[in-house]
Amino acid sequence: MGSQWLQYVASGLTAGAIYALVALGFSIIYNASQAINFAQGEFVMIGGMTAVTLVGAGTPLAVAVPLAVLAAVAVGLLLEKVAIEPARKADTVTLIIITIGASLLLRGLAQLVWDKRVHSLPAFSGDRPLQLMGATVLPQSLWVLVGAALAVAGLSWFFGRTLFGKAMLATSYNPLAARLVGINTRTVLFVSFGLAAGLGALGGVLIAPIAFTSYDSGIMLGLKGFAAAMLGGLGSFGGAVLGGLLLGLAEGLGAGFVSSAYKDAIAFVIILAVLFFMPGGLLGARRSDRV
């Protein structure tokens, strides 16, 4: 019984770490523009698919992974320049609809560039499972957890210690005041898309050996990352990590003990529950504006 618990917790945390990376991307873009970027899941897919292609072409993994992340960053920056920047002054609904269009466009392109089949990346350090207090853990799970932890550490250094990171935080608190002290909020939005794309792609590369990847694998990962961001509190970085891990755990335990058919529904039940009972999320703003 105990080992069974541990098993579900391990698989839950692995998925949760990926949701956390995706959720961080949602929060970064939300902070810069108040918009929800529905193309976030597509960055995850681009990361995974690019890595699969590069490795398939004989590139060593240590080179393929950073290249895949950079490819997604380039797509993210391009997307901001081409589609978001021209509509910068539009209202939030317009921006949200543009990102939905972008997600369709990227998915459609991926279907042409690659194919409709499901691909898999070889595990970073073998497939032999490790025994951990009676539970079987894939070595890739450790890669996922460590990779996500490093990304979060890097991000907190960026936001806490660098001038540009602080400028991004300032923009999220009050865009007008940020502009008054000389912060270029357009650059902040531009960089936000690159950063969010990079985080999503890292998640996509790390999870590709376990969960497979295909042109449409970004939809569910993106939506679940969004649920995680809502749970933690949209715009809160700590909340995104916490929300991601909690959502992963809820899914792992829910699939194990309640119903595996409804595993995918858990994230969306959480979205509704958060909206009904604590719209600020766990670590979000305490005041939620009621009309």
Added chain:
Amino acid sequence: MAHVEATVSRPAGLRLRQWAASPRGGGLLALAVVIALLPLVLGNNYFYEIAILVALNAIVCVGLNLLIGYAGQISLGHAGFFALGGYGSAILSGSHGWPTWLAMPSSCAAVGVLAFVVGRPTLRLKGHYLAMATLGLGIIISIVLSTEDRITGGPDGMPVPPLALFGWSLRGEHTWYWIAGAGLLLAVWLALNLIESPVGRALRALHGSEIAAETVGIASARYKLKVFVLSAVFAAVAGALTAHYAGFITPSKASFMHSVELVIMVVFGGMASVFGAVVGAAILTTLPQLLTVLKDYEMMVFGAVLIATMVFFPQGVVPTLGRWLRRGSR
């Protein structure tokens, strides 16, 4: 006050002519004429089929357009309401033997109640929380429909009995063309009346400035909720009609992608334009049917159309063209 009395004392013929010349009456009349004359050019059943799909999708879009264009909220779960309307009617009439004329309204009313339950707490929050709530709800509906296979037939879908009225079973493309056409006219008429009603005026005030509207006593959350429930019921009615027409329904009708397609139709045609919604539904329903060669590019084209519309014609195609025409005639 004087204005009202003047309108009332005018003879009926003049009032009718004025009504037909107004954008509201004129547009409705034009739509009726199009629906009446379209069969002259519809060559075979295949074209009838497309026309029926257009009209049924347009009913959803007219409702969704009220929500997006007038209440300023987006729903990413309207496909869920659409599918629930269809499944509800199919299960009540098919599995429980209810007459279809009773099953359909019951199922649509239930969808309205569901929309009310979800909309009430979320629309009280400032911001775009309705989008998230409907997104979650839509996906839950889609998962439940595919999983509860003993009731819904699972991923393979379930058969739907034909619509029957006074013992007549309604079948065939020609009959359904007139049902769908009449349904669309009714939906457009209701939407136009709503926009001109106190609710519509309140909504337009909200769009201008929510704070100003609240100051003069408009309960914004209540009006948004009304429009949301109405738009969900429109979707459910269209979903039920589509299910009875096709004789079959699958969970793909509830998919997130279908919800997104409905939003694209509204946005492309024109937010805050009832006829824009109809045109958007017509163009984006017909194109994929005619360009089956482009099947592999469909998603990409939809995405590009959506981005381009939002960047270049944020008002949508119909209102933008309307403005150009008016400027040209001056």
